Amino acid sequence: MRASEFYSERFHEHRPVHTHLPRKARTPLRILKFGGTSVGDASSIEKVVAIIRAAAQESHVAVVVSAMSGVTNKLIEAATHSEAGDYKLASTILEELRKQHEAVASALIHSAMARNCIDRKIQQLFQEADALCQDTILLRESTLRARDSISSLGERLSAPLVAAALAARGGARQSVAPLEIVVPASCPGAAEPVMARTRERCNADVHPLLRQGIVPVLTGFIGATADGVVTTLGRNGSDYSATILGSALDADEVIIWSDVDGVLTVDPRLVSGVRRIPEISYREAAELAYFGAKVLHPKTLRPLIQSGIPIWIRNTFAPERPGTKITPTVSPNGGGVKALTAIADAALITVGGPGMLGVPDVLGRTFKTTAAVQANVLLSSQSSSQNDICLVVSSAVAERTVEALRREFAQDLVHEKAEHITLDPNVAIVALVGENMRGVSGILARTFGALDRDNLNIIAIAQGSSGCSISFVVARKDMKATLTTTHQELQLGAPYPQALPAASD
Numbered sequence: 001m002r003a004s005e006f007y008s009e010r011f012h013e014h015r016p017v018h019t020h021l022p023r024k025a026r027t028p029l030r031i032l033k034f035g036g037t038s039v040g041d042a043s044s045i046e047k048v049v050a051i052i053r054a055a056a057q058e059s060h061v062a063v064v065v066s067a068m069s070g071v072t073n074k075l076i077e078a079a080t081h082s083e084a085g086d087y088k089l090a091s092t093i094l095e096e097l098r099k100q101h102e103a104v105a106s107a108l109i110h111s112a113m114a115r116n117c118i119d120r121k122i123q124q125l126f127q128e129a130d131a132l133c134q135d136t137i138l139l140r141e142s143t144l145r146a147r148d149s150i151s152s153l154g155e156r157l158s159a160p161l162v163a164a165a166l167a168a169r170g171g172a173r174q175s176v177a178p179l180e181i182v183v184p185a186s187c188p189g190a191a192e193p194v195m196a197r198t199r200e201r202c203n204a205d206v207h208p209l210l211r212q213g214i215v216p217v218l219t220g221f222i223g224a225t226a227d228g229v230v231t232t233l234g235r236n237g238s239d240y241s242a243t244i245l246g247s248a249l250d251a252d253e254v255i256i257w258s259d260v261d262g263v264l265t266v267d268p269r270l271v272s273g274v275r276r277i278p279e280i281s282y283r284e285a286a287e288l289a290y291f292g293a294k295v296l297h298p299k300t301l302r303p304l305i306q307s308g309i310p311i312w313i314r315n316t317f318a319p320e321r322p323g324t325k326i327t328p329t330v331s332p333n334g335g336g337v338k339a340l341t342a343i344a345d346a347a348l349i350t351v352g353g354p355g356m357l358g359v360p361d362v363l364g365r366t367f368k369t370t371a372a373v374q375a376n377v378l379l380s381s382q383s384s385s386q387n388d389i390c391l392v393v394s395s396a397v398a399e400r401t402v403e404a405l406r407r408e409f410a411q412d413l414v415h416e417k418a419e420h421i422t423l424d425p426n427v428a429i430v431a432l433v434g435e436n437m438r439g440v441s442g443i444l445a446r447t448f449g450a451l452d453r454d455n456l457n458i459i460a461i462a463q464g465s466s467g468c469s470i471s472f473v474v475a476r477k478d479m480k481a482t483l484t485t486t487h488q489e490l491q492l493g494a495p496y497p498q499a500l501p502a503a504s505d
């Protein structure tokens with residue numbers, strides 16, 4: 001496949017060439033990130049290799065890979081069995097995973113020497129996994145650090161596989177650079193990068209490879225403290241790795257290769273008749289990701305804000321299609337809502353009722369309590385009398401948040417018989433996202449009218465002050481129907497409107 005088949009001249013419009021390379025070698029640098037489905041089996045990895053090779057004809061390329069799809073889940077399952085003391089179940093999972101990786105290696109790599117090398121690597125990583133599970137069984141609990149070490153093995157396996165497949169088809173100019181993003185010490189679970197240190201490490205370990213025309217294949221998802229303790233960036237975090245590295249390496253573009261044609265008007269698994277959005281702003285993409293659109297990790301845009309590096313979402317399985325371009329700003333399309341998204345596993349907590357009248361500082365105490373139990377409030381709304389607040393949190397933290405709130409207000413409500421802090425565990429958040437929604441009248445009226453017509457009830461509503469999203473709470477059983485009705489009513493599946501000329505005043 002030739003580069004020009006799927007890299008258009010648009011690429012060359014952007015940003016100066018890569019600043020850390022000597023001027024004569026200043027070829028643009030692209031970060032190509034491949035998700036779990038893109039590296040999910042041997043035939044998908046073949047497609048990945050073709051994409052990397054084509055890109056490497058045009059620019060410097062650094063590759064970031066996820067674990068093969070499903071592998072991180074299975075590794076976490078093995079860790080959970082180990083915590084329960086069940087070595088047999090844990091080792092069965094590891095054995096299946098080992099066979100899966102060996103089968104992919106044997107389908108992709110034919111030279112005896114290269115095969116031997118990758119087999120040894122696979123064997124070494126599974127010995128490490130086994131030792132981690134055995135340690136966990138001995139302790140009968142796994143520390144977050146041990147869990148991170150086990151769950152990060154998926155990327156440590158897929159990166160050498162992809163690099164070996166690439167080397168097998170493109171000569172010896174590829175290498176695996178097991179570069180971990182530098183994170184603060186003692187920060188397991190969902191660590192944040194220390195950009196200055198990550199940049200130093202990129203300068204030391206990655207730039208020299210790029211200068212030699214080598215394609216480094218880097219592990220997504222993984223971080224490590226400066227002294228080498230492994231951690232992860234949180235589930236689905238390889239997108240975040242790609243943009244952290246894009247920023248640290250001063251890349252010209254980050255391209256996230258996935259199994260969809262780009263950012264779509266809604267998750268195609270939930271609604272039919274969806275459409276690709278050609279261009280979307282950082283803010284819109286961040287808002288979509290925050291409200292559950294799995295196509296991007298919620299923090300993906302953060303590292304790019306200062307530099308404004310463009311990011312693309314493209315389809316590994318249809319690389320000739322243009323994808324979605326995400327840039328700091330986009331021209332207004334006049335359409336208002338661009339996309340819908342939903343968080344299915346949410347719970348609604350209500351703090352209120354007449355019994356709360358006269359209770360001092362309900363709002364302040366409520367949010368202090370949610371912060372104390374580390375419950376991220378996804379949406380909140382409050383009645384004007386200040387004694388009726390509703391909060392939506394993820395299902396995982398709902399019970400502990402309600403318990404903490406009941407403790408907080410126990411003394412105030414000691415003589416009250418009625419329940420004033422209630423939990424509905426079966427709700428979902430649906431969000432409408434679009435940068436210029438505020439300027440378009442009637443969006444809510446149309447949406448609510450259509451939902452009412454289809455007997456879909458809205459429990460609570462909130463509008464972000466940025467005007468970039470409107471979110472509402474519905475019963476979980478109504479989530480899909482709410483998305484379908486709204487998508488239809490707002491005609492999001494219709495051909496994309498032409499950009500409007502800038503308004504003249």
Ligand code: ADP
Nearest residue numbers: 035036037258259260263264266267293294295
């Ligand atoms: P990867 O393995 O490449 O990281 P993910 O499964 O994490 O891929 O994300 C891609 C999935 O995100 C798609 O298959 C799609 O079902 C889902 N998705 C949710 N919302 C959207 C959206 N608005 N546009 C595109 N995909 C979406």
Ligand code: ASP
Nearest residue numbers: 066072221235236237238
């Ligand atoms: N492999 C990790 C996960 O499944 C990271 C990723 O795929 O982005 O969460």
Ligand code: MG
Nearest residue numbers: 035236294295
């Ligand atoms: Mg993903």
